[in-house]
Amino acid sequence: MNRATFPHKYLPWLLIAPQLAISLVFFYWPALQALRQSLLREDAFGLKTQFVGLTNFARVLSDPAYVNSIKVTTLFSALTAGLSMGIALLLAVQAEKLVRGKGLYRVLMIWPYAVAPAIAGMLWLFMFNPSFGTLALPLRWMGVQWDPLLKGNQAMALVVAAASWKQISYNFLFFVAGLQAIPRSLIEAAAIDGAGPARRFWTIVFPLLAPTTFFLLVVNTVYALFDTFGIIHAVTGGGPGKSTETLVYKVYNDGFVNLILGDSAAQSVVLMVIVIALTAVQFRYVERRVHYG
Amino acid sequence: MARISLKDVRKSYGATEVIHGVSIDVDDGEFVVIVGPSGCGKSTLLRMVAGLEVITKGTISIDGRVVNDLEPRARDIAMVFQNYALYPHMSVRENMAYGLKISGMAKPEIAARVARAAKMLELAPYLDRKPRALSGGQRQRVAMGRALVRDPAAFLLDEPLSNLDAKLRVQMRLQIKQLQRSVGTTSLYVTHDQVEAMTLADRLIVMNAGRAEQIDTPMAIYERPASTFVAGFIGSPAMNLVPVTVAEGGVVLPGGTVLALPGLALPAVGSALRFGVRPEHLQAQSPDSGAPEAQASESGMPEAPALTLEVFAVETLGADAYAHCLFPGGSDHPDEGFVVRLPGNTAARQGDRIRVSLDLSALHLFDDTSGRRIGEAV
Ligand SMILES: Nc1ncnc2c1ncn2[C@@H]1O[C@H](COP(=O)(O)OP(=O)(O)O)[C@@H](O)[C@H]1O
Ligand SMILES: [Mg+2]
Numbered sequence: 001m002n003r004a005t006f007p008h009k010y011l012p013w014l015l016i017a018p019q020l021a022i023s024l025v026f027f028y029w030p031a032l033q034a035l036r037q038s039l040l041r042e043d044a045f046g047l048k049t050q051f052v053g054l055t056n057f058a059r060v061l062s063d064p065a066y067v068n069s070i071k072v073t074t075l076f077s078a079l080t081a082g083l084s085m086g087i088a089l090l091l092a093v094q095a096e097k098l099v100r101g102k103g104l105y106r107v108l109m110i111w112p113y114a115v116a117p118a119i120a121g122m123l124w125l126f127m128f129n130p131s132f133g134t135l136a137l138p139l140r141w142m143g144v145q146w147d148p149l150l151k152g153n154q155a156m157a158l159v160v161a162a163a164s165w166k167q168i169s170y171n172f173l174f175f176v177a178g179l180q181a182i183p184r185s186l187i188e189a190a191a192i193d194g195a196g197p198a199r200r201f202w203t204i205v206f207p208l209l210a211p212t213t214f215f216l217l218v219v220n221t222v223y224a225l226f227d228t229f230g231i232i233h234a235v236t237g238g239g240p241g242k243s244t245e246t247l248v249y250k251v252y253n254d255g256f257v258n259l260i261l262g263d264s265a266a267q268s269v270v271l272m273v274i275v276i277a278l279t280a281v282q283f284r285y286v287e288r289r290v291h292y293g
Numbered sequence: 294m295a296r297i298s299l300k301d302v303r304k305s306y307g308a309t310e311v312i313h314g315v316s317i318d319v320d321d322g323e324f325v326v327i328v329g330p331s332g333c334g335k336s337t338l339l340r341m342v343a344g345l346e347v348i349t350k351g352t353i354s355i356d357g358r359v360v361n362d363l364e365p366r367a368r369d370i371a372m373v374f375q376n377y378a379l380y381p382h383m384s385v386r387e388n389m390a391y392g393l394k395i396s397g398m399a400k401p402e403i404a405a406r407v408a409r410a411a412k413m414l415e416l417a418p419y420l421d422r423k424p425r426a427l428s429g430g431q432r433q434r435v436a437m438g439r440a441l442v443r444d445p446a447a448f449l450l451d452e453p454l455s456n457l458d459a460k461l462r463v464q465m466r467l468q469i470k471q472l473q474r475s476v477g478t479t480s481l482y483v484t485h486d487q488v489e490a491m492t493l494a495d496r497l498i499v500m501n502a503g504r505a506e507q508i509d510t511p512m513a514i515y516e517r518p519a520s521t522f523v524a525g526f527i528g529s530p531a532m533n534l535v536p537v538t539v540a541e542g543g544v545v546l547p548g549g550t551v552l553a554l555p556g557l558a559l560p561a562v563g564s565a566l567r568f569g570v571r572p573e574h575l576q577a578q579s580p581d582s583g584a585p586e587a588q589a590s591e592s593g594m595p596e597a598p599a600l601t602l603e604v605f606a607v608e609t610l611g612a613d614a615y616a617h618c619l620f621p622g623g624s625d626h627p628d629e630g631f632v633v634r635l636p637g638n639t640a641a642r643q644g645d646r647i648r649v650s651l652d653l654s655a656l657h658l659f660d661d662t663s664g665r666r667i668g669e670a671v
Pocket of ligand 1: 311335337
């Protein structure tokens with residue numbers, strides 16, 4: 001094969017330099033720092049640091065609070081990814097059926113994505129504030145003892161709702177695009193073959209959406225793991241009693257609030273490994289079941 | 294098996310009407326082809342029969358039952374799409390079995406039907422492949438198979454061959470005809486290809502701009518086209534249709550020559566007509582020589598009217614050659630072009646004058662403004 005050759009030797013490097021610089025400064029450099037930090041121990045006054053090997057890792061992994069955090073994170077991520085993708089898919093399918101006002105509907109659906117996580121969190125916090133929240137009132141009428149500040153499950157529900165709500169827009173966009181890529185004639189052929197709407201969806205549309213769904217699964221998992229910090233911080237601060245303390249939130253809590261730098265660094269290294277492993281598993285096992293056009 | 298009947302069917306998209314009242318009766322077991330140029334509404338019509346488009350006005354009934362408000366699945370029809378619409382994530386077997394499975398048929402019966410269809414369509418070796426691993430012709434056959442296994446009351450086919458190359462198209466054309474004969478299922482077939490239409494149809498519906506211009510057997514349409522549109526659309530190469538005006542006992546051709554048409558009932562002198570004759574119904578009289586005109590009608594054949602033409606191009610196809618001619622003294626407007634079929638080894642060249650005679654029985658006259666056929670005597 002003939003490779004296209006370009007006369008410029010330095011131009012390509014110049015062009016990718018900004019991206020490289022950003023990755024170096026904001027990803028590789030902090031990652032290396034975390035790795036270094038995780039092998040050190042600092043005394044209480046920050047005067048001395050000493051090399052301690054894997055001690056930090058051993059302590060972190062045997063800490064019941066850390067195990068709890070893993071459980072919280074798993075639950076939170078699964079619920080957030082599942083809920084936001086499920087609702088987005090439902091809305092996208094409904095949007096496809098619209099004849100009029102499709103454009104407006106889509107624009108309105110995209111807005112929540114433009115809201116910053118912390119603000120989204122505050123919004124939900126206010127709406128569901130036990131004493132003056134607009135939406136807390138109907139809950140109480142329905143007989144729910146609503147108090148997310150005291151009840152762990154309710155706090156979890158609230159952060160999952162806020163995190164999902166924000167991500168629905170993004171998922172919606174991709175599902176709409178994915179649905180549009182499915183030829184109408186396939187659905188029509190299935191209708192003539194005798195399939196009703198539900199059957200058409202599950203046997204034709206859903207399998208053909210698999211590439212989109214898989215992509216969103218990866219993206220949403222990473223979102224739930226990392227990008228929900230702002231929401232948790234604003235809504236529950238990890239509480240009550242660590243019931244919404246995800247791994248990322250615990251890294252922050254231990255490192256920046258409690259200033260246990262070694263532990264926090266070890267946790268972030270573990271988190272990095274978890275995410276890499278999770279993504280690898282998704283690509284290796286889930287993607288096999290994906291049919292690309 | 295079933296009869297399909299359309300009564301004054303109309304379709305509008307918003308305020309635009311695209312089907313202006315079409316009535317058709319398709320008999321049990323009949324193979325009816327709808328032919329017309331692209332955009333004339335063939336697909337729309339077929340999709341209304343299938344239940345994929347709402348019927349704006351009129352009624353469609355299948356086997357006497359009005360189906361206007363029935364879902365596609367309640368109509369007991371199978372459709373073959375132009376792009377085949379095979380389910381890409383299913384194997385050939387699953388594609389064919391899909392409809393049967395939904396109908397709740399027992400597994401052994403499904404397997405038997407798929408096997409039978411696969412054998413008929415020579416698809417047996419490919420049953421476990423996905424559609425994307427098949428050639429165009431094979432995909433087309435899978436689409437046929439999917440319709441066939443269901444054993445529906447009627448087949449609807451929307452340009453099923455137009456994505457195939459020319460050779461395969463001829464092959465599949467024959468196969469489809471044989472298949473339909475052997476299963477005897479009522480079929481409605483849409484195409485823009487008049488050769489396909491002529492060869493496949495028991496009965497032909499020529500559509501133009503949302504109307505059925507003529508409904509008849511292919512031969513009847515070829516021999517007695519009802520309008521200039523049908524005349525120009527059916528037959529290859531197209532019928533010559535030149536503008537003439539009626540004179541005493543004949544017509545004035547482009548260029549001013551009067552062609553005597555003895556014994557023909559013509560409209561009033563001065564009326565504008567289209568004078569139609571097919572290239573294959575013309576005989577070159579003075580074989581290919583640039584013979585001086587005028588004498589032929591006296592010395593040569595007595596009755597047959599004859600015209601003199603000037604050749605401006607000859608296309609040789611092998612067995613035949615087509616001489617593209619103009620009328621001496623006429624203009625070179627495309628309407629006045631005149632094609633004559635000659636033997637493949639003709640010596641006629643550009644610039645030659647040829648004299649051709651025509652049979653009165655092969656002559657068609659149309660009103661120039663309405664385009665309708667006139668002179669039922671012909
Ligand atoms: N969904 C639609 N909305 C508006 N006009 C349409 C639609 N579908 C088809 N048409 C119009 O209807 C006419 C007939 O289309 P169609 O049945 O596809 O023609 P054909 O199959 O004969 O090529 C065309 O003029 C086309 O532009
Ligand atoms: Mg069409």
